[in-house]
Amino acid sequence: MGQSHQLPLVGLLLFALIPRQLCTICEVSKENRSRLNPLISTMINSKYTRGIQATHVLLSLRLVGIQEQSLEQRLIQQVKDNERQKGSNLTSRQLALVILALGTCRNANETFTYSRLVSQLEKKFQAEIENMGVHDGNPLTNYYQLSLDVLALCLFNGSYSITEVTKHFTYKDKNFSFGGRFSVDTGAMAVLALTCVKRRIINEKIETDEEDLNRINNHTELLVKRILSEKKENGLIGNAFSTGEAMQALFVSSKYYNEGEWNCQQTLDTVLQEISRGAFHTPTAAAQILPALMGKTYLDINKNSFCINGSGNFSISTHEPVSVAPTSSSSYISVHYSVKINDTYSTKVTVLNGSVFLDVMEEAQKMNEAAFRFTVVESSWGPYVTSVQGVNANSNDRTYWELLSEGKPLSQGVGSYVVHNGENLEVRWSKY
Numbered sequence: 001m002g003q004s005h006q007l008p009l010v011g012l013l014l015f016a017l018i019p020r021q022l023c024t025i026c027e028v029s030k031e032n033r034s035r036l037n038p039l040i041s042t043m044i045n046s047k048y049t050r051g052i053q054a055t056h057v058l059l060s061l062r063l064v065g066i067q068e069q070s071l072e073q074r075l076i077q078q079v080k081d082n083e084r085q086k087g088s089n090l091t092s093r094q095l096a097l098v099i100l101a102l103g104t105c106r107n108a109n110e111t112f113t114y115s116r117l118v119s120q121l122e123k124k125f126q127a128e129i130e131n132m133g134v135h136d137g138n139p140l141t142n143y144y145q146l147s148l149d150v151l152a153l154c155l156f157n158g159s160y161s162i163t164e165v166t167k168h169f170t171y172k173d174k175n176f177s178f179g180g181r182f183s184v185d186t187g188a189m190a191v192l193a194l195t196c197v198k199r200r201i202i203n204e205k206i207e208t209d210e211e212d213l214n215r216i217n218n219h220t221e222l223l224v225k226r227i228l229s230e231k232k233e234n235g236l237i238g239n240a241f242s243t244g245e246a247m248q249a250l251f252v253s254s255k256y257y258n259e260g261e262w263n264c265q266q267t268l269d270t271v272l273q274e275i276s277r278g279a280f281h282t283p284t285a286a287a288q289i290l291p292a293l294m295g296k297t298y299l300d301i302n303k304n305s306f307c308i309n310g311s312g313n314f315s316i317s318t319h320e321p322v323s324v325a326p327t328s329s330s331s332y333i334s335v336h337y338s339v340k341i342n343d344t345y346s347t348k349v350t351v352l353n354g355s356v357f358l359d360v361m362e363e364a365q366k367m368n369e370a371a372f373r374f375t376v377v378e379s380s381w382g383p384y385v386t387s388v389q390g391v392n393a394n395s396n397d398r399t400y401w402e403l404l405s406e407g408k409p410l411s412q413g414v415g416s417y418v419v420h421n422g423e424n425l426e427v428r429w430s431k432y
């Protein structure tokens with residue numbers, strides 16, 4: 001048989017060997033790509049006060065094939081500085097993300113050693129597991145970050161015990177829920193991590209207990225069911241901010257659900273509407289939604305994909321990102337603000353129209369320091385309230401300061417939630 005006859009046969013054979021239904025992906029069509037521009041301009045034009053936001057953005061842009069030199073340089077510099085400060089724990093929180101971001105379509109001229117970062121991450125993961133032993137199963141951080149750690153170790157040949165992973169990722173409400181509500185973000189990251197571990201066992205023919213594989217399958221199946229049960233009528237899964245990662249999880253786990261159980265196109269259309277409403281106006285929100293819309297998942301990282309130089313298919317405007325809060329209005333509004341520990345401390349606060357929750361807290365603090373003093377730290381999603389009246393949140397006790405409006409928990413942080421006239425706002429000492 002001539003070579004030209006063999007080729008189609010080889011193709012057919014290869015096709016037959018690719019497992020069916022490994023991935024079901026829907027992505028924004030070419031004609032609709034411009035609807036993603038607001039996300040990209042938010043990411044590129046934001047002023048990054050924190051490395052963690054830049055890391056989210058870099059990972060996202062690289063994953064969809066866009067290179068942003070100045071951000072890359074800054075992050076690489078930061079990693080190098082950190083390496084120089086021996087023993088420093090600077091990047092511990094963002095370590096897994098840094099590995100993922102810098103490992104995606106790596107440049108030949110990136111010279112620092114990944115192996116050192118990966119071994120730092122191995123230690124961090126071990127510390128999480130030890131903390132769980134001492135503190136009633138509670139990790140130092142949370143199951144979202146635990147999943148991110150496993151994912152980065154798995155993609156970048158780090159070592160971890162497969163049995164330990166399968167043991168700790170058993171579905172328990174306590175690990176995947178906050179305040180009685182299933183965290184779609186957490187479940188989705190766990191599905192991505194478990195899928196990576198499973199693929200590695202199969203592809204690299206790693207010898208493992210049959211039971212471990214069964215457990216991975218069972219955990220994944222349960223998590224996928226829980227994720228799908230959070231699907232809303234309009235197609236969002238959880239809320240707008242968890243939908244991107246939920247889509248990624250569903251892309252890689254289609255053998256665990258039936259075609260009729262998820263209408264990917266509907267989810268995609270609703271997310272596009274949310275983009276035009278300005279829902280993803282913070283860099284981390286934009287960064288977390290973009291990969292799924294382009295049909296990418298975190299499992300595509302480290303696939304030796306090359307980065308397209310410049311903006312790829314996008315036309316990137318260099319305008320400031322659109323702000324959803326009215327900026328020039330000078331009218332005032334009043335809101336009710338309460339702090340609830342055991343007793344409730346309430347006040348009426350007047351702020352400028354367009355103010356965010358944090359402005360209300362600052363105003364209240366000025367009026368009554370004893371009742372309303374508070375502290376925040378910067379997180380990738382903006383300021384996170386760590387203490388009010390000197391009472392500190394603590395992950396070992398699973399305590400935190402919950403934000404509510406009209407008695408219902410908010411789905412945005414203090415730095416982005418825009419308050420309304422007459423609204424009843426509350427920060428409540430809670431357990432998750």
Ligand code: CBY
Pocket residue numbers: 093094097140141142144145178183185186238239240241242285288380381383384385386395399400401402403404409410411412413414416432
């Ligand atoms: N990222 C993390 O470690 C965070 C993981 C995450 C699941 C995250 C959501 C999802 C994500 N994609 O990043 C998460 N939140 C966690 C784990 C937590 C807990 C943090 C404590 C711990 N041990 O790590 C906790 C305390 C339960 C929590 N989130 C609290 C809150 C409230 C913050 C209030 C405060 N004190 O400032 C708040 C505002 C809910 C409330 N009503 O009180 C909250 N979280 C929200 C709204 C969110 C979403 C933010 C959306 C937005 N646009 O601002 C979130 C995306 C996120 C960040 N939390 Co938590 C979930 C969502 O709505 N889809 C790893 C790091 C490297 O990036």
